[in-house]
Amino acid sequence: MKARDHRALVVILALVTGVIAIAQNEPENEDDNEARTKPTLQDIPAEQFEKSLIESDLSLPTPAELFDALAKQTNIRWRSYYRDPLTHTLANRSNTAVWLGARLADTYLAMEARDTQQVRNLSKDIQAHARNLGMGEKTEARIIRLDAFAGEQAWTGARFEVESLQSELAINLRAMRDKDLAEMILIGVWLRTLEITTLVVNAEEFEDMVVCVGGIGMVDQLLDRLEKLGPGLQKDPIIGAAKSQLERVSRIWKGEKVLSGRQYGDDEVKETHTRISTVLNYFVRKP
Amino acid sequence: MNHRRFSLIMVVLAWVCSGLTAQDTGEAADAPDSDERKFGARSRAYDLEFSVSAAGNYKRRDTYWEGVLDADDTVIIPLQLFKGNDYMIAIGLGSKENVVAVTAFNCAGKVMPLIPDEQEGRLLLPVSPNQSGAHFLRLRLRNGVTTPVYAVMTYLYR
Numbered sequence: 001m002k003a004r005d006h007r008a009l010v011v012i013l014a015l016v017t018g019v020i021a022i023a024q025n026e027p028e029n030e031d032d033n034e035a036r037t038k039p040t041l042q043d044i045p046a047e048q049f050e051k052s053l054i055e056s057d058l059s060l061p062t063p064a065e066l067f068d069a070l071a072k073q074t075n076i077r078w079r080s081y082y083r084d085p086l087t088h089t090l091a092n093r094s095n096t097a098v099w100l101g102a103r104l105a106d107t108y109l110a111m112e113a114r115d116t117q118q119v120r121n122l123s124k125d126i127q128a129h130a131r132n133l134g135m136g137e138k139t140e141a142r143i144i145r146l147d148a149f150a151g152e153q154a155w156t157g158a159r160f161e162v163e164s165l166q167s168e169l170a171i172n173l174r175a176m177r178d179k180d181l182a183e184m185i186l187i188g189v190w191l192r193t194l195e196i197t198t199l200v201v202n203a204e205e206f207e208d209m210v211v212c213v214g215g216i217g218m219v220d221q222l223l224d225r226l227e228k229l230g231p232g233l234q235k236d237p238i239i240g241a242a243k244s245q246l247e248r249v250s251r252i253w254k255g256e257k258v259l260s261g262r263q264y265g266d267d268e269v270k271e272t273h274t275r276i277s278t279v280l281n282y283f284v285r286k287p
Numbered sequence: 288m289n290h291r292r293f294s295l296i297m298v299v300l301a302w303v304c305s306g307l308t309a310q311d312t313g314e315a316a317d318a319p320d321s322d323e324r325k326f327g328a329r330s331r332a333y334d335l336e337f338s339v340s341a342a343g344n345y346k347r348r349d350t351y352w353e354g355v356l357d358a359d360d361t362v363i364i365p366l367q368l369f370k371g372n373d374y375m376i377a378i379g380l381g382s383k384e385n386v387v388a389v390t391a392f393n394c395a396g397k398v399m400p401l402i403p404d405e406q407e408g409r410l411l412l413p414v415s416p417n418q419s420g421a422h423f424l425r426l427r428l429r430n431g432v433t434t435p436v437y438a439v440m441t442y443l444y445r
Binding site: 042043044048049051052053054056057058059060061062064065066068069072073156159160163164167208210211214215216217218221255258259 | 347349350363364365366367371392395419440442
């Protein structure tokens with residue numbers, strides 16, 4: 001009798017524990033999904049937010065803004081974050097566009113290091129990839145101006161030229177009905193930027209760790225852009241894998257967790273770096 | 288006699304046509320997205336950009352948002368801002384008589400108590416975020432204003 005009571009108690013306890021565990025997990029997952037699509041915004045009515053929110057290229061900052069913010073917190077040896085050029089040809093135009101974006105981000109990095117030669121090396125690389133996308137002639141004038149600014153160590157002008165180059169590439173690709181390629185360039189810019197910033201935040205002392213992912217909402221913005229790519233690219237397994245990795249990163253740095261003052265450590269930054277790097281490498285690996 | 292009547296008809300026709308053309312031009316110029324208004328808004332935004340970058344050591348962006356703000360219409364533009372940077376949001380409007388209401392919200396969607404510097408169709412809003420992430424800028428016509436306004440917006444940072 002006593003043994004039966006004991007077994008019943010154990011079963012009841014197990015059930016209660018299970019129910020509590022499920023109840024604790026479910027809202028967490030719901031929150032994760034909810035946070036990306038509908039941010040909680042205290043003073044903006046939800047209806048007005050959904051109706052009035054617009055998409056603009058202005059919403060995506062330049063890497064220089066993030067690098068500037070990082071450099072204000074600590075001294076950074078920017079040259080140690082350079083990435084070598086690829087030695088192989090990429091599989092297709094969308095992968096080329098991602099790598100072209102990555103090289104634009106590397107140009108911002110070289111400008112932080114005030115490295116004229118590296119900017120010139122990168123501008124050659126950018127032009128070669130732009131040529132592969134049929135944009136060689138359209139980028140030539142900007143590349144010449146960028147090299148000239150870098151030669152004079154006029155970094156403010158050089159940064160402006162890189163953004164103009166990026167904008168012109170996007171405008172021309174959209175005009176050629178290659179909207180997706182324009183998006184892939186922007187995605188490449190930010191994947192490489194976050195690959196750099198996660199390394200920097202991991203290596204140096206930072207009070208504000210969320211800056212490694214470009215602040216609250218940056219990864220979600222990249223995910224939104226990946227999700228809005230055309231049906232052709234959505235079938236590409238690389239895009240699916242990239243979205244899955246970025247979803248995981250988004251969950252680590254979910255806005256509410258950051259805003260609640262949750263403490264982040266090296267583990268989260270390392271995991272984020274590994275996932276971002278993995279995504280970038282999906283696009284630029286050997287065919 | 289016929290010649291005189293023909294001349295009179297021609298003069299009347301010319302007067303009617305010139306009146307119609309003037310009316311057309313007037314309406315086109317008054318349209319919020321007319322070339323004149325677009326040019327006005329862009330040049331006011333550029334003026335602001337150049338004066339702020341020269342005076343305050345701010346770096347310019349080469350990207351803009353532009354569009355018409357209608358009555359009962361609100362535009363919310365997300366901006367990814369970083370803690371440690373100072374930002375200056377610059378807005379140019381179609382004519383120097385135009386005014387708009389601008390509100391900035393932080394990452395949590397809370398109103399940031401900021402006072403814009405506004406004069407003659409030019410508006411500057413300084414923002415120094417205390418959290419890195421998506422901020423939101425809401426633009427709309429002031430209460431009681433019903434005439435649509437063309438607006439061009441960008442920002443500078445340092």
